[in-house]
Amino acid sequence: MTPEIDIGARLKSARLARKISQRELARRAGVTNATISLIESNQMNPSVGALKRVLDGLPMSLAEFFAMEGQPAPRKAFYTADELAEVGKGKISYRQVGADLSGRALQILVERYAPGADTGRVMLRHEGEEGGVVIRGRIEVTVSGQARVLGPGDAYYFESAQPHRFRNLGKEPCEVISACTPPSF
Incomplete structure (x- = not known):
């Protein structure tokens, strides 16, 4: 027996991959917003002709649509310490949450x-x-010409377009938990 294809999830995945809203896809396909919503929620099973018209709005052929992988698996949410990806070695180690x-x-x-x-x-x-x-140790953080030495529990937060640098001036390792957006490595 052939597994059933989840048309709704597949359409939503194709639409989101192209960064198109339901409203925009409906406009391009010449159907109502409700039609797109009903198809994506599997409350409506479109005819081949109706599905082709919706896919033309992406644009995507029926063959491409049915050749797509199913809905992508949810991304991993939890990581053990040994699963952190090393993205820089040497005197500075950067261990990243999530490899991709x-x-x-x-x-x-x-x-x-x-x-x-x-x-x-x-x-x-x-x-x-x-x-x-800063989790342990001390680090000098310089942002736009202003330098500050931070210790455990101290924090920083700034716009990355400002010139900045980090230096460990101490005799012990320093550890920092940081976040940046967008990813810059």
Whole structure:
């Protein structure tokens, strides 16, 4: 017996992959918003002709539609310490929550700075925002020419387009839990 294809979930997945709203797809396909909603919630089983007309609004052929993988599996929500992905080695270790951040808006890191570690004399700059909390040790954070030494429990949060750098001036490792958006590694 052939497994039943979830037309609604498949249509929603194809629509979202193209970043098209239900309203926009309805407009492009010449159907009502309710029709798209009913199909996606599996409350309406469209005829082949009706489905083709809706897919023309994406645009996508019937063959492409039925060749698609089913609805993507939900992303992993929980990670053990040994599942954090190392995205930088050396005097500064960046262990990232989740290996694949494609399509994600947020990056969470466990940062470890060895004594004397420095992100470099050239200040960092990139789009987005970042923030973090020092868990242990002390770190000097410089943002737009202002420097501050932060210790356990202290935090930072700034727009990443501002020139910034991080330095561990102490004799013990420093650990920071940070987040930035969008992911910048």
